[in-house]
Amino acid sequence: MFIIGEKINTVNPRVLRAVEERDAPFISDLAQVQARAGAEIIDVNVGSHPSAEPGNMRWAVERIQEIVDLPLAVDSPNPQAVRAGLEACHNKEQAWANSVTLEKARLEGLLPGVAEYGCTVVGLCMDERGLPPTPAGRLEVAKRLADEVERRRIAPDKLYLDALVEPISVESKAALVSLETLRAIRSALPEIKTVICLSGISFGLPARRLLNRVFLPLLLQAGVDAIFMDPLDRRLMAALRASQALLGHDAHGLKYIAAYRSKQLE
């Protein structure tokens, strides 16, 4: 399971300011601390004014690469911004294009670049009408996204399908729907990978981090292949170690014991 560090996101006003002011040390540091904390991919979401986004993305990707040697997930609903970020990536095959949906503009705008660069692409299980409420509806979109990718001769394991989460404050069964969607995709499309954005589940509720870390073992058990999460949340990372020990990914808990000894479980 890959940890995608989610902290570089202009939804955070401090990050937005750093992007607008071209504060390179701030952005590079935020990449570096995530890498040190265990992130394996760094998400880069630097939207501000739409016209500025391709330039923001190119700038951020260049700055982060000077400091951190990890794959980057170039994250925007705007295909031009994703394309600009991918062009700036040194190692395009390792990069992630985040994201496509079944909307024609996003498919046509992004998949040719994905095919050309051999990068990974995130597909959101939503279409022109939005997010299907049921696992069956999301699986239907997933299959169509898999077809679009196959049609362009992109390898199936380069597609990560985002099962999507709604907040449980809005839809009480939202976690169950996401978990069932993950299982349905794995069963129906075994060559395709899955991804989820953890913290969406807790939006609108207090004590959000508690909900996020309790959702984590359920996602791991459902077999998710990558998670957008906050690697700087120490208790979340401790819950990840515990989940891996419980789910049989850590023989006799030896990694868990090592994490305890290096004070990562406090």
Added chain:
Amino acid sequence: MFIIGEKINTVNPRVLRAVEERDAPFISDLAQVQARAGAEIIDVNVGSHPSAEPGNMRWAVERIQEIVDLPLAVDSPNPQAVRAGLEACHNKEQAWANSVTLEKARLEGLLPGVAEYGCTVVGLCMDERGLPPTPAGRLEVAKRLADEVERRRIAPDKLYLDALVEPISVESKAALVSLETLRAIRSALPEIKTVICLSGISFGLPARRLLNRVFLPLLLQAGVDAIFMDPLDRRLMAALRASQALLGHDAHGLKYIAAYRSKQLE
């Protein structure tokens, strides 16, 4: 899901001393604090010398009932001690007899009393040879226990089958085996209830409470009907509230918000 408070257990030297010295306030208080923290059933495990156990059990049940108006789980491998505890219970129909296995002495020693009193009985999924290592093996024992109960005209929903947990420090797949056993029992024996002892999973590892609270949402998702756990572990109880919100048992997270406001999630 029922919370069975596990704190009155002579495996804890302080509890053993209180039982041997007939320290009624200590035992009553330990029942009361568990009830206030959310326990719905109080487990009473007061083994010391085998010959003393029936007397210990009678004494403890009498003292606890003077203070706490909750069902008691009379817990001993010794049928005479369980019988002595049941005899002392005011409300025998609400009591739990904990536990039988397929061993003849335990079946014959306990089930006639269970049938007579109409109480609940915990059945451990183990036979004379011990604990089957696979879910299929445990389900086989579960079916035989269900047959034994049915043969004595005990209602099926009075049987709680303990899927049992081994420590992951010993068997890396132990949590997965227990979860799969719970699912197998629910599927094959839908009238029968299930129970688990949470903290067995973490025996032999450091930071045990972290493992216990990460195991909790997995057990709830597997549909377990009752859990032996420590209701005084505030972070475990907070994880329980979060699990219930995530698993659709708490519409719009309203109970979670209430727990947050009453500072139960800290």
